Amino acid sequence: xxxxxxxxxxxxxxxxxxxxxxxxxxxxxxxYDNDEKMAMIAKGITPPQKLSGFREVNPSHxxxxxxxxxxxxxxxxxxxxxxxxxxxxxxxxxxxxIFIFGGLGLLASYFYQMxxxxxNHSLKKD
Numbered sequence: 001x002x003x004x005x006x007x008x009x010x011x012x013x014x015x016x017x018x019x020x021x022x023x024x025x026x027x028x029x030x031x032y033d034n035d036e037k038m039a040m041i042a043k044g045i046t047p048p049q050k051l052s053g054f055r056e057v058n059p060s061h062x063x064x065x066x067x068x069x070x071x072x073x074x075x076x077x078x079x080x081x082x083x084x085x086x087x088x089x090x091x092x093x094x095x096x097x098i099f100i101f102g103g104l105g106l107l108a109s110y111f112y113q114m115x116x117x118x119x120n121h122s123l124k125k126d
Contacts, residue, residue, distance in 0.1 A: 075094075075098035075101030078101060079093045
């Protein structure tokens with residue numbers, strides 16, 4: 001059996017070790033990326049340029065997340081309303097409405113993106 005005094009110590013060490021592990025992983029990934037670029041330069045190959053370390057922004061991802069988060073917000077609001085108007089359990093009301101309206105937000109973003117793509121495709125043809 002484990003000593004009862006070790007449990008709080010282990011509970012404190014878990015986030016500390018996790019933070020150190022994530023930091024170490026980031027440092028090694030950056031070092032590996034730098035070594036790879038230096039090897040490409042040594043062989044006379046120009047490494048690909050990134051926009052200050054970030055990937056190119058895709059507006060459809062922002063649109064999708066916007067619709068989903070608006071759906072979650074409406075779901076929370078409707079869950080509170082459903083909880084206060086019925087005898088339904090609070091967790092059930094909130095989670096069901098969050099999932100329903102989050103899914104509706106995802107569907108809305110899909111159809112909106114399809115309309116945008118169709119409009120852009122017809123403009124490129126003309």
